[in-house]
Amino acid sequence: MAVPQSTIALIYDYDQTLSPSYMQDEVLFPEFGIDPAQFWSRCDSLVKENQWDGELAYMKCLLDYLQMDGVTNARLTELGRGLTYYPGVPELFDEIRSAVLRPEHHAVGIKIEHFIISSGLRALLEGSSLAQHMTAIFGCEFGEDHEGRIGFPKRTVSHTTKTQFLFRINKGMLKHGDDVNDHMPPELRPIPFENMIYVGDGPTDVPCFTVMKRNGGNSIAVYNADDTSGRSFQKCYQLCAYADRVKHIAPADYRKGSHLRNLLEGMVRETADRIMERRREERDNATVAAPGF
Numbered sequence: 054m055a056v057p058q059s060t061i062a063l064i065y066d067y068d069q070t071l072s073p074s075y076m077q078d079e080v081l082f083p084e085f086g087i088d089p090a091q092f093w094s095r096c097d098s099l100v101k102e103n104q105w106d107g108e109l110a111y112m113k114c115l116l117d118y119l120q121m122d123g124v125t126n127a128r129l130t131e132l133g134r135g136l137t138y139y140p141g142v143p144e145l146f147d148e149i150r151s152a153v154l155r156p157e158h159h160a161v162g163i164k165i166e167h168f169i170i171s172s173g174l175r176a177l178l179e180g181s182s183l184a185q186h187m188t189a190i191f192g193c194e195f196g197e198d199h200e201g202r203i204g205f206p207k208r209t210v211s212h213t214t215k216t217q218f219l220f221r222i223n224k225g226m227l228k229h230g231d232d233v234n235d236h237m238p239p240e241l242r243p244i245p246f247e248n249m250i251y252v253g254d255g256p257t258d259v260p261c262f263t264v265m266k267r268n269g270g271n272s273i274a275v276y277n278a279d280d281t282s283g284r285s286f287q288k289c290y291q292l293c294a295y296a297d298r299v300k301h302i303a304p305a306d307y308r309k310g311s312h313l314r315n316l317l318e319g320m321v322r323e324t325a326d327r328i329m330e331r332r333r334e335e336r337d338n339a340t341v342a343a344p345g346f
């Protein structure tokens with residue numbers, strides 16, 4: 054028996070997508086007196102000279118700095134309260150439901166869920182004001198030792214492995230213990246790709262943009278309109294005009310009436326109407342007229 058497939062998923066990258074700042078620059082480096090230039094130089098050295106994976110190099114360097122202070126995941130979560138965002142975040146998450154979903158959408162069970170897939174630290178995001186709005190947050194994680202201090206990296210999320218989490222959302226397999234490679238017929242997947250909208254900011258989101266494009270989903274590349282260098286806009290423009298990864302680009306302004314909000318509301322509304330029409334067709338096809346007299 055098929056599942057209803059009435060959920061619309063809005064999925065976001067974090068750094069440079071929901072926030073103009075990188076999370077470690079905003080709350081980690083200042084808190085522990087870490088020099089950003091020195092930190093990234095050490096990461097680059099591991100990658101270029103020793104062929105480390107970028108995310109593992111990042112987690113290794115963080116651990117080298119933070120272990121000296123006996124940092125715990127709970128402490129990282131507390132620091133997440135200091136994260137800040139682009140205009141209109143986090144108001145977007147509740148507002149888009151009330152702005153788009155009509156009573157007839159609710160009547161057939163249509164709902165909106167939000168997800169974050171980030172190469173940043175999940176512990177920071179779990180402490181942010183965004184967490185209460187999210188169905189799930191996926192990100193890099195540290196394990197802890199017997200005293201609760203962060204230890205060896207437990208999980209890393211690279212720009213290529215981000216796509217795994219799109220399939221987890223697609224199949225409803227949100228727990229890491231679920232084997233996302235298990236076969237599941239399309240009609241049993243709770244959130245088909247055509248019900249998804251992915252929002253990212255650039256080349257690191259290309260694998261997710263590609264999965265969405267190939268499977269009928271929607272994507273938007275956002276840029277920082279306050280970036281006077283133009284680099285933020287240019288990387289999105291390249292993805293749209295030349296790489297053919299996304300159809301839409303927009304300034305990262307999530308406020309009501311902005312270009313980005315209009316795109317998101319239009320995509321959600323179109324998806325909700327399509328789901329509702331499908332429910333009507335299913336009902337009509339299943340209805341047998343009573344015999345006449």
